[in-house]
Amino acid sequence: MKGRPLGYFERALATLKADLDRDPRYPKLAQVHSHLIAAALASIPDFGDPFSMPFETQRTIFVGAVQRFRSDLDADLIHAALPVEPRRKRPAVIDLLARPGKEGEARAWLPH
Numbered sequence: 001m002k003g004r005p006l007g008y009f010e011r012a013l014a015t016l017k018a019d020l021d022r023d024p025r026y027p028k029l030a031q032v033h034s035h036l037i038a039a040a041l042a043s044i045p046d047f048g049d050p051f052s053m054p055f056e057t058q059r060t061i062f063v064g065a066v067q068r069f070r071s072d073l074d075a076d077l078i079h080a081a082l083p084v085e086p087r088r089k090r091p092a093v094i095d096l097l098a099r100p101g102k103e104g105e106a107r108a109w110l111p112h
Contacts, residue, residue, distance in 0.1 A: 001055040001056065002050055002051070002055065003049065003052065003054055003055050003057075004050055004055055005048050005049075005050055006041065006042065008082075008083060009041055009058070009062050010038060010041075011083050012062065012081045012082045013037055013038060013066075013081075016029060016066070016078060016081035017029040017034055019081055026077075027072075033069045041061070041062065041065055044061065059079075062078070063075050063078050063079070066078050
């Protein structure tokens with residue numbers, strides 16, 4: 001699976017911080033911890049490049065970085081903070097336009 005940009009994991013870190021603020025079982029994520037985690041992720045070469053590193057590797061690195069500063073958090077809680085990508089119900093217009101039509105078949109073009 002293609003990797004995600006660094007902003008995806010920064011959003012996950014913000015979600016984790018908000019989840020921990022609401023959860024009475026865990027202490028809050030200190031601002032210094034979130035800055036250290038974000039700095040650790042940004043310091044990894046090509047971490048934020050979606051084409052250089054697969055998502056599974058990025059996710060493992062993210063969980064390790066969070067657990068390095070907050071060892072009391074389990075991996076399932078951290079995975080739950082990752083944003084869910086919306087599923088596309090229909091193909092994008094550009095994909096429809098790039099799809100070759102059958103011979104003799106008229107292609108439908110969108111008006112400008």
